[in-house]
Amino acid sequence: MNVLISGAGIAGTALAYWLRRHGCTPTVVERAPAIREGGYKIDIRGAALEVITRMGLLEAVRRERTDVRGGSIVNAAGRRVASMDGDTFGGRTGEDAEILRGDLNRLIYDLTRDEVDYLFDDAIASLTDGPDGVDVVFDSGRKARYDVVVGADGLHSHTRALAFGPEERFVHDMGYHVSIFSVPNHLGLDRWELTYVGAGRTALTYSTAKDTGAKAMFLFAADGDAFDRRDRAQQQRRLAEAYKDEGWEVPELLRGMADAEDFYFDTLSQVRMDRWSTGRVTLVGDAAYCASPASGQGTSLALVGAYVLAGELASADGDHAKGFDRYESELRHFAEENQKLGPKNIRQMVMRSRAQVWFAMTMLSLMARLPGKDRLAAKVVEPIHRAATAISLKSYER
Numbered sequence: 001m002n003v004l005i006s007g008a009g010i011a012g013t014a015l016a017y018w019l020r021r022h023g024c025t026p027t028v029v030e031r032a033p034a035i036r037e038g039g040y041k042i043d044i045r046g047a048a049l050e051v052i053t054r055m056g057l058l059e060a061v062r063r064e065r066t067d068v069r070g071g072s073i074v075n076a077a078g079r080r081v082a083s084m085d086g087d088t089f090g091g092r093t094g095e096d097a098e099i100l101r102g103d104l105n106r107l108i109y110d111l112t113r114d115e116v117d118y119l120f121d122d123a124i125a126s127l128t129d130g131p132d133g134v135d136v137v138f139d140s141g142r143k144a145r146y147d148v149v150v151g152a153d154g155l156h157s158h159t160r161a162l163a164f165g166p167e168e169r170f171v172h173d174m175g176y177h178v179s180i181f182s183v184p185n186h187l188g189l190d191r192w193e194l195t196y197v198g199a200g201r202t203a204l205t206y207s208t209a210k211d212t213g214a215k216a217m218f219l220f221a222a223d224g225d226a227f228d229r230r231d232r233a234q235q236q237r238r239l240a241e242a243y244k245d246e247g248w249e250v251p252e253l254l255r256g257m258a259d260a261e262d263f264y265f266d267t268l269s270q271v272r273m274d275r276w277s278t279g280r281v282t283l284v285g286d287a288a289y290c291a292s293p294a295s296g297q298g299t300s301l302a303l304v305g306a307y308v309l310a311g312e313l314a315s316a317d318g319d320h321a322k323g324f325d326r327y328e329s330e331l332r333h334f335a336e337e338n339q340k341l342g343p344k345n346i347r348q349m350v351m352r353s354r355a356q357v358w359f360a361m362t363m364l365s366l367m368a369r370l371p372g373k374d375r376l377a378a379k380v381v382e383p384i385h386r387a388a389t390a391i392s393l394k395s396y397e398r
């Protein structure tokens with residue numbers, strides 16, 4: 001089976017790996033000139049850790065861990081209200097691992113680059129789905145026919161727009177904006193994360209073992225506030241306005257955005273679709289079931305989704321429609337359980353009123369002094385762990 005994958009992120013490279021292992025012939029087209037390095041930290045939990053193990057990457061992932069030792073919640077004066085170890089702060093249990101998105105992407109890419117055809121600096125311009133295959137025209141003018149096309153091109157998937165329709169139908173704004181970018185490590189953080197919670201706006205900064213500098217991240221309530229995705233200056237103005245007059249280190253962190261090459265700004269959104277497949281086209285990862293960065297499960301969903309899609313397609317013996325149906329029925333429950341985390345988590349990450357912030361800070365500082373605080377912390381991690389393990393992975397080896 002000849003499969004074209006659009007997007008060489010985590011979902012796309014992992015899908016290429018598994019398709020190749022099952023004897024299919026994947027081609028990956030990526031809009032960027034190369035695999036993106038660095039980036040923010042992401043978690044690999046539960047079933048996704050099993051996928052990583054079956055790919056033979058567990059040791060490499062362990063080696064590349066961010067090694068963040070812990071995190072603290074701070075108040076406007078910078079006082080640490082509560083501190084936790086890295087795993088509790090990041091909602092991880094057991095072997096769950098935290099790694100930079102770009103490091104994981106590179107590891108999977110390196111595993112596939114000799115056997116998979118990667119077309120960088122190109123993209124799908126048009127798709128014509130027919131009974132014998134999908135005719136694809138690329139931006140570069142290249143033309144080819146594939147048995148199946150998979151959109152692994154993220155939240156704003158172009159493949160989804162071409163095959164299913166405009167993104168307004170599928171991308172649901174959760175009422176918040178998220179921004180993240182690299183900043184100088186002016187607080188001298190050593191593998192530590194600091195989170196400041198203001199009314200309707202949260203700001204955090206962290207350093208990892210893999211960065212020389214630090215990252216600043218902002219999450220703020222922005223009910224339906226539209227912005228232009230191509231206008232970086234406008235996005236930076238929005239961010240500055242949202243945090244106007246905010247205390248702690250916020251002004252200094254915001255100063256870093258002018259020079260940040262990796263400035264990222266978007267709505268916090270989820271993708272919800274009744275079907276992930278149409279004709280010979282299907283979707284995987286954020287393109288199909290983005291759970292939002294607030295879920296902390298986007299990468300795990302992408303890894304598990306890629307594993308299941310490749311396995312079901314390969315075991316359907318050329319019947320792509322059967323493979324797509326099984327992919328949907330195997331994965332849908334897992335995707336929905338993980339999507340439920342997004343709205344739940346964001347309400348804890350961004351508090352709507354001053355009274356809520358005051359109450360949460362008081363509870364946190366009390367909790368920090370309680371003898372049973374570890375049990376309370378375990379309760380916070382429990383729903384994430386349950387969602388992360390809400391699938392038993394088949395073995396598709398033949």
Ligand SMILES: Cc1cc2nc3c(=O)[nH]c(=O)nc-3n(C[C@H](O)[C@H](O)[C@H](O)COP(=O)(O)OP(=O)(O)OC[C@H]3O[C@@H](n4cnc5c(N)ncnc54)[C@H](O)[C@@H]3O)c2cc1C
Binds near residue numbers: 010042178
């Ligand atoms: C700020 C932020 C914080 C996050 N935090 C976490 C976290 O803590 N834990 C977690 O698990 N997940 C987190 N995520 C989510 C996680 O990054 C994704 O869910 C995960 O990487 C899976 O993404 P993907 O491969 O489906 O899509 P993406 O990572 O978006 O990759 C899509 C790829 O497609 C390419 N592409 C786009 N358009 C085209 C096109 N037209 N043609 C060809 N190529 C194209 C892109 O360049 C990219 O390489 C976070 C995301 C963000 C933005």
